[in-house]
Amino acid sequence: AQSVTQLDSHVSVSEGTPVLLRCNYSSSYSPSLFWYVQHPNKGLQLLLKYTSAATLVKGINGFEAEFKKSETSFHLTKPSAHMSDAAEYFCVVSPGDSSYKLIFGSGTRLLVRP
Amino acid sequence: SQTIHQWPATLVQPVGSPLSLECTVEGTSNPNLYWYRQAAGRGLQLLFYSVGIGQISSEVPQNLSASRPQDRQFILSSKKLLLSDSGFYLCAWSEGRPTNEKLFFGSGTQLSVL
Secondary structure, three states: OOEEEEOOOEEEEEOOOOEEEOEEEEOOOOOOEEEEEEOOOOOEEEEEEEOOOOOEEEOHHHOEEEEEOOOOEEEEEEOOOOHHHOEEEEEEEOOOOOOOOOEEOOOEEEEEEO | OOEEEEEOOEEEEOOOOOEEEEEEEEOOOOOEEEEEEEOOOOOEEEEEEEEEOOEEEEOOOOOOEEEEEEOOEEEEEEOOOOHHHOEEEEEEEEOOOOOOOOOEEOOOEEEEEO
């Protein structure tokens, strides 16, 4: 069965410092992996996706994620946090069986201190 | 450009009352449509999806139902709300399967059942 685990429910960083949001997945298939971001009281927006091409994926707003099969990880990073990055981030895995269902992690709330 | 509208933004309903949440998409034809629920501190759970008018797939047995009376209209309903139906409901659409095409989300409805 497919699953995704976001290791931190909350991450707090200072503005201008690096961001690391951790995600581990479990999948019987070659997975497709995504990161979505949700700003307060808003819908979700796709940040980036991995679909078996390059293992380092670049997304919007300076975020990137690296697919590491040996570690079953897909951590999200950004070199320098901005106040506008404060939001909730969801790691998502697809079952890989042409399903319409995506498996969402429980989310990581990113706080950015001035 | 495509837009998705979801209303109302907030709703407070007594236990046992009916529910109707509406979602419409503009600027595209024959979208795949989805209803997700987000419980506090948890990830998103897919409730229903639809690949065409009158075609509804249910992912989780529950007190809710969905309908798609028009190509770009998706409705979430209940005849009698339960306390456990409280949560943040998100409508979304995609052009293809969400493993290949990104999901576009509405701004959500915060439902409180009292």
